[in-house]
Amino acid sequence: MPRMQVYLPEELYQEVKQRGLPASELLQEAVRRELHRRELLAEADRYLEDLVDEVGEPSPRSVSRAETVVRAIRDRDAQAEAG
Structure with missing residues (x-):
């Protein structure tokens, strides 16, 4: 398996060490999730481009209405997290 050097802020490094966490596994999972997240964003961009073409x-x-809906959803989610 290839190796890669990774730099962490001191507080993250200390937290990982204090908890005895498997740094390599954590970083692998974080990279997998980030790559997946970026692929989903790219798919969404492709979908939106196709939709605009169509x-x-x-x-x-319509943009204003969509922004209003997004704000309402964010406000609702923030209230749910707080309460």
């Missing part, structure tokens, strides 16, 4: 750019009114 139906055209959203109107300013």
Whole structure:
């Protein structure tokens, strides 16, 4: 298996050591998740490009409505986390 040198801020390094966590496994999982997250973002971008090609750019009114919905969802989620 190839090796890679990774730098961690001191506080993360100390936390990993104090807890006796398997740093290599943690980092592998973090990299896997980040690669997966980026692939999902790329797929979403491709989907949106295809959608715009199919139906055209959203109107300013549609964008405004979507932003309102997103704000409402974020507010609801923030309240759920706080309460």
